[in-house]
Amino acid sequence: MDLSFTPEEEAFRTEVRQFFAESLPLRFTDRVRRGQGLSKSDQEEWQAILNARGWLAPHWPVDWGGTGWNVVERYIFDLESNLAHAPRVVPFGFSMLAPVLLKYGSEKQKHHWLPRMLDGSDxxxxxxxxxxxxxxxxxxxxxxxxxxxxxxxxxxxxxxxxxxxxxxxxxxxxxxxxxxxxxxxxxxxxxxxxxxxxxxxxxxxxxxxxxxxxxxxxxxxxxxxxxxxxxRGWAYAKYLLTYERTSMAMIGSSTTALAWLKALAAKQKRGGKLLIDDALFAARLARAEIELANLSTTTMRVLAAVAGGGAPGAESSMLKIKGTELRQEISSLARRALGPHAQPFVPEALDEGHNDAPIGPDEAASVTPHYLNLRKLSIYGGSNEIQKNIISKMILQL
Incomplete structure (x- = not known):
């Protein structure tokens, strides 16, 4: 599989980067980078910006307001969105319900509900x-x-x-x-x-x-x-969950988190030397980077296999397991890198308008809350134990 981007794909990446540079409000970037939550009105504002550009529903068919992007273009957009610290589009309508309506819904339902997702009515x-x-x-x-x-x-x-x-x-x-x-x-x-x-x-x-x-x-x-x-809803529910689990590979967010962690390790000292030079920490960091590269390749293979309109099958369970475990490992390494600075919990530091000096490195305030919150990743969307059962049954035929 050729993982290098073509000149056309590199041009698309440049277009996406320019869009974020020109259209992403700085206050959103700062809040996402610091791990602070966005309000509903913030989310709606960002979705309106994306919709005005025609980029709010990247994987929908063009006839229904989608972009017509191929698998690589969607991958590039997701990656650059995370690297730009753009808000994540709430997935329940766009990435979960919409595929179900497009495949199983009536024409009346599609014509009514899909436009209301795009214009923010629902x-x-x-x-x-x-x-x-x-x-x-x-x-x-x-x-x-x-x-x-x-x-x-x-x-x-x-x-x-x-x-x-x-x-x-x-x-x-x-x-x-x-x-x-x-x-x-x-x-x-x-x-x-x-x-x-x-x-x-x-x-x-x-x-x-x-x-x-x-x-x-x-x-x-x-x-x-x-x-x-x-x-017949069980069939529709399973179809929806394959899309949810595939998205939980979280390539973009893991790439951004790992880049921040590497930069932090290059500045933090432990025992008089940089953390990046600590053999044990460096080994865990390298393993995470290798697993992320492998997961990225596998994700693109799965997406390419269903690019013709199919749905990911049990492969989505593999992406869910590895994606969530990797994201949890990166958050665990972030706490280890911060050491005692990861211990204080200052909830108001995550509130809009909080300007007090951080305890430790910038963005440290969100590391432990995010570590705790990310424990849920291996549970929701079908626990990882359930995903292993699906793999053993559907792929290994056990």
Missing amino acids: WWCQGYSEPGAGSDLAALKTRAVRDGDDYVVNGQKTWTTLGQYANMIFALVRTAETGRRQEGISFLLVDMATPGVEVRPIITLDGDHEVNEIFFTDVRVPAENLVGEQD
Whole structure:
């Protein structure tokens, strides 16, 4: 596989870099670089900038507002986006629901919901996990009963990322109890403003409000918001998860984090010598860099294999495992590099407008909160243990 870029691809990379240099607000760059969160209005502003350029949905078909980029161009854009410290586009609508609608949704659903993603009318969240139904998603108990032209939904979802911002949620619901557990599950689009929908915050270990519980009490959802066929939602859910897991290779974010870590190690001293010259640390750093190069190659191979319109299969599980483990390893090495400067937790240092001098190197304040937050990577999207089961069954035929 030739990993060198063609002159045309290098020209595209230059175009992307110029766009970020000219269009990415500096205040966004600073906040992302420092590990500070962005508000919903910040996210919406950045998405509007991307949409105005026609770059908000890189992997959508051109006919639906996508870019028409090939696999390499999408790879370059993602990498340069991270290197420029651009905000990450919230993926639930663009990268997760949209592929499902494009493949399984009705023409009416596609014409209604896809343009609303692009123009910012809708902010989507994901209603999959429940208490007792995380990686074992087929154990979900939220029920939807058909009543005339509506479904009546009762139940609970949990770990709903950014659900406090969302006005729409795509949810898996149980519509039948017969047969295998994977049967009888349906895929519904629910307006969060509907009576009976309640959002309760979950405050995480780092003090952040990122995830939520969502309760449904006699929520009436129009039957036209059913995606595909009733009781066939498990197939649509698996299709969506392959896209989520492939994106969790996180090549761009790992590349940026590793570059920062190498620069830090070249300045930090331990025992009178630079950390980059410490044999043990340098070996772990080199291993991370090698694994990132291998993961990058594998990711491009998987994306190229499905460039004709297919969906990644069990290979997405490999990318999810290696991508999350590598990202966690880099964050662990960052804490090790900072030493005692990684210990203080100053939550206000991550707030907008905080100007106090950092404890230790610049950007140190976010390292430990991010380390703690990134423990979730090997759990959500289907735990890594579940991904290994998928690989053993689908690829190794065990």
